[in-house]
Each structure stands twice: as C-alpha cells, then as structure tokens.
Amino acid sequence: MNSEKKKALQSLKTAKGQIEGIIRMIEDERYCMDISNQILAAQSLLKRANLLILEQHLSHCVKDACHNEENADEKINEIITIIEKLMSK
Amino acid sequence: MNSEKKKALQSLKTAKGQIEGIIRMIEDERYCMDISNQILAAQSLLKRANLLILEQHLSHCVKDACHNEENADEKINEIITIIEKLMSK
Amino acid sequence: MNSEKKKALQSLKTAKGQIEGIIRMIEDERYCMDISNQILAAQSLLKRANLLILEQHLSHCVKDACHNEENADEKINEIITIIEKLMSK
Amino acid sequence: MNSEKKKALQSLKTAKGQIEGIIRMIEDERYCMDISNQILAAQSLLKRANLLILEQHLSHCVKDACHNEENADEKINEIITIIEKLMSK
Numbered sequence: 001m002n003s004e005k006k007k008a009l010q011s012l013k014t015a016k017g018q019i020e021g022i023i024r025m026i027e028d029e030r031y032c033m034d035i036s037n038q039i040l041a042a043q044s045l046l047k048r049a050n051l052l053i054l055e056q057h058l059s060h061c062v063k064d065a066c067h068n069e070e071n072a073d074e075k076i077n078e079i080i081t082i083i084e085k086l087m088s089k
Numbered sequence: 090m091n092s093e094k095k096k097a098l099q100s101l102k103t104a105k106g107q108i109e110g111i112i113r114m115i116e117d118e119r120y121c122m123d124i125s126n127q128i129l130a131a132q133s134l135l136k137r138a139n140l141l142i143l144e145q146h147l148s149h150c151v152k153d154a155c156h157n158e159e160n161a162d163e164k165i166n167e168i169i170t171i172i173e174k175l176m177s178k
Numbered sequence: 179m180n181s182e183k184k185k186a187l188q189s190l191k192t193a194k195g196q197i198e199g200i201i202r203m204i205e206d207e208r209y210c211m212d213i214s215n216q217i218l219a220a221q222s223l224l225k226r227a228n229l230l231i232l233e234q235h236l237s238h239c240v241k242d243a244c245h246n247e248e249n250a251d252e253k254i255n256e257i258i259t260i261i262e263k264l265m266s267k
Numbered sequence: 268m269n270s271e272k273k274k275a276l277q278s279l280k281t282a283k284g285q286i287e288g289i290i291r292m293i294e295d296e297r298y299c300m301d302i303s304n305q306i307l308a309a310q311s312l313l314k315r316a317n318l319l320i321l322e323q324h325l326s327h328c329v330k331d332a333c334h335n336e337e338n339a340d341e342k343i344n345e346i347i348t349i350i351e352k353l354m355s356k
Contacts, residue, residue, distance in 0.1 A: 001118070009115050012128075016108045019135075023101050026094055032146035033167050039101075039139040040174055043132055046108075050128040051354050057121035058347050063340055066333035073330055078122050079346060080325050085129055086353045087318050140265050147258050152251055155244035162241055168257060169236050175264045176229050183293055190290050190306075197283045197313075204276050207268070210324035211345050217279075217317040218352055221310055224286075228306040235299035256300050263307055 004056035008049040015045035054082065093145035097138040104134035143171065182234035186227040193223035232260065271323035275316040282312035321349065 001009075022038045062079065065072045090098075111127045147168070154164045179187075200216045240257065243250045268276075289305045329346065332339045 001115075005115055009112060012108055012112050012115070016105060016112070019101055019105045019108070022138075023098060023105070026090075026098050026101070026142075029090070032142050032150060033171065036139055036142050036146070036171060037174075039135055039142070043135045043139075046128055046132045046135065047354055049111075050125055050132075051351060053115075053121050053125050053128065054350055055347055057125070058343050058350075061121060063343055066339040066343070067336070069334070072333040076325050076330055076333070080322055082122065082125060083321055083325075083350065083353065084318060085126075086350065087314055136265055140262060143261055144258055147254050147261075152254055155250040155254070156247070158245070161244040165236050165241055165244070169233055172232055172236075172261065172264065173229060175261065176225055179293075179296070187290060187293050190286055190293070194283060194286045194290070197279055197286070200316075201276060201279050201283070204268075204272055204279070204320075210320050210328060211349065214317055214320050214324070214349060215352075217313050217320070221313045221317075224306055224310045224313065227289075228303055228310075231293075231299050231303050231306070235303070239299060260300065260303060263304075 002056055002060070004052040008052040011045045011049040011052070015042045015049070018042040018045065091145055091149070093141040097141040100134045100138040100141070104131045104138070107131040107134065180234055180238070182230040186230040189223045189227040189230070193220045193227070196220040196223065269323055269327070271319040275319040278312045278316040278319070282309045282316070285309040285312065 018038060019042055022035060022042065025035050025038065058079070062072075062075045064070075065075045107127060108131055111124060111131065114124050114127065151161075151164045151168065153159075154161045196216060197220055200213060200220065203213050203216065236257070240250075240253045242248075243253045285305060286309055289302060289309065292302050292305065325346070329339075329342045331337075332342045
C-alpha cells in the first residue's frame with residue numbers, strides 16, 4: 001500500500017472516531033454549534049482522504065495507463081466524472 | 090430530541106458505517122475511483138446531518154433568543170462564523 | 179452605504195474585469211488550464227462579495243429585526259434558505 | 268473553437284451581465300438577500316463555464332497527450348493541481 005493510501009486510511013479512521021463522538025454529543029443534547037463545528041471537522045478529514053486517493057490514482061494508475069496505452073481514455077473519462085461531482089458538491 | 094436531530098443522528102450512523110466500509114475497501118486494495126465515490130457519498134451524509142442541525146438551531150435556539158432578547162447578538166455572530174466556514178470550504 | 183457593501187462592490191467590479199479578460203482568453207484560444215485558473219479566481223471574488231453582503235446583513239438587518247421584534251422569524255428563515263443553498267453548492 | 272468553449276463563452280458573457288446588474292443592485296441599496304441570491308446565480312454560471320473548459324481539456328488535450336506520449340505526465344500533474352484547488356474551495 002502506497003503512502004498516500006496509508007495517510008488516507010489514517011484520516012478515515014480519525015473521521016470515524018470523530019463521528020462516534022458527534023453521535024454522543026447529539027445524544028447528550030450538547031450545544032448545536034459545537035456539533036456543527038465537529039461535523040465540519042470530520043468533513044475536512046474525509047475531503048483530505050479523498051484528495052489523497054485521487055492524487056495517487058492520477059499519479060500512478062492514470063499515468064501508467066497513458067504510458068502503456070491501456071484504456072487511457074476510460075481512465076480520463078473517470079476523472080471527468082469525478083471533477084463533475086466535485087464541482088456539483 | 091426533535092425530529093431534525095433524530096434524522097441527523099441517522100445520517101451520522103449511516104456515514105459511520107460507510108466509512109468503516111471504505112476503510113476495508115482501501116485495505117483490500119479496491120479500485121481507487123470506487124473508493125473516491127464512496128467518500129463523496131459519506132461526505133454528503135455528513136453535510137445532510139450538519140444542515141439538519143443548523144436548520145433546527147436557527148428555527149428554535151436563534152428564534153427563541155430573538156424573542157426573549159437573550160444573547161440574540163451572540164447567536165447571530167455564531168451564524169456569521171458558520172457561514173464564513175461554509176463559504177471557505 | 180456601509181463599508182462591507184463598498185468592499186463587496188469593489189470585489190464585484192474586479193470580478194467583472196477578470197471575466198472580460200477570460201472571455202478574451204477563450205477567444206484567443208489561450209491554454210485551457212490558464213483559463214480555468216482565472217475562472218477560479220473570479221469565483222473567489224464573487225464568494226468574497228457574497229460573504230461581505232451576508233455578514234453585514236446578519237450584523238445589521240437581522241440583529242435589528244431581533245431587537246425591534248419586527249419579522250425576526252422571516253429574516254431567520256431567509257438565513258436558513260441561504261445556508262441550504264451554500265451547502266448544496 | 269469547439270462547442271464546449273462556445274458554451275463556456277456564453278456562460279461567461281451571461282455572468283458578466285449579471286454582475287453588472289448586481290453592482291447596480293448594491294448601488295441602489297436593494298435588499299441584501301436578493302443581492303446574495305444573484306451572486307450565487309453568477310457563481311453557478313462561472314462554475315458551469317469552468318466545468319466545460321475542464322471537460323474539453325481532458326477530452327482533447329489530455330487524451331491527445333496520452334496517445335502521442337507528449338508531456339502526458341505534465342498534463343496529469345496539472346489535473347491534480349486543479350482537483351486540489353476544487354477541493355480546497
């Protein structure tokens with residue numbers, strides 16, 4: 001597993017722990033704005049994980065596909081789809 | 090607990106389950122774009138939970154503060170801060 | 179006109195000038211990534227203008243409505259709608 | 268000029284017109300929330316233009332670079348940079 005994936009894993013595990021904490025905060029009727037801020041923090045961790053995954057995908061899988069002339073078009077179409085999703089969020 | 094908080098709880102629990110699934114996907118070296126799409130789905134669930142929390146906070150806590158003239162300014166300043174965070178994301 | 183509105187005006191005028199420049203870049207078949215970066219810069223200016231408008235609206239109009247008990251609920255409902263739009267972007 | 272660029276040009280020209288309108292709205296001290304909504308509409312037009320530019324860049328320039336083995340890596344690095352910017356917005 002490459003280093004980006006390891007870092008992505010770490011971000012996801014931290015995010016999971018934060019979400020468990022947010023669930024408890026809601027159950028404990030904690031102040032709404034504190035809950036909202038914690039959700040924003042968890043979202044940032046997910047975004048970081050996704051960026052790491054996409055970066056290493058482009059750097060390895062897409063570049064390899066280009067060099068080896070194997071389904072490069074298909075890989076690039078996938079990138080177009082992800083960019084569309086990122087921009088519609 | 091009001092209905093919005095219950096729905097937010099449900100979204101968070103679903104997001105937590107998805108993140109557990111994504112962690113396994115990375116460990117199983119599943120295809121990167123499938124992982125990325127799953128992370129985007131989990132992000133949408135967190136966003137939905139946050140919107141529910143903010144909506145009911147504004148509808149109840151901020152409106153009550155306005156009517157009872159209790160720290161209304163402070164509550165509105167908190168909303169300004171959250172909007173700044175949302176727009177800087 | 180308050181200072182936030184003046185700053186928002188300045189951002190919008192700068193954005194307008196940038197967009198005129200981007201239109202020429204496309205007509206001159208300039209490199210796509212340079213065009214994309216310029217569009218992102220113009221978007222940031224619009225976002226800055228919008229944040230300034232929302233901040234001063236909350237600080238003045240919404241707070242005044244709370245203190246004077248005039249259509250405070252309506253103003254807060256408008257804020258909920260804007261937050262929904264910001265989070266669906 | 269390809270069709271995506273023509274559509275992007277159209278979006279940008281419409282956005283420019285909207286921004287001129289928003290500038291007048293602020294000068295005429297129009298209601299803040301109406302101004303904010305107009306800014307959000309102009310932002311959507313810029314986003315649409317940017318997506319069109321990126322889509323045709325990937326479909327033509329990046330795919331060609333892959334097939335002709337000309338600076339494919341450089342082009343893909345540019346895509347990584349744009350995705351980083353999109354995700355940090």
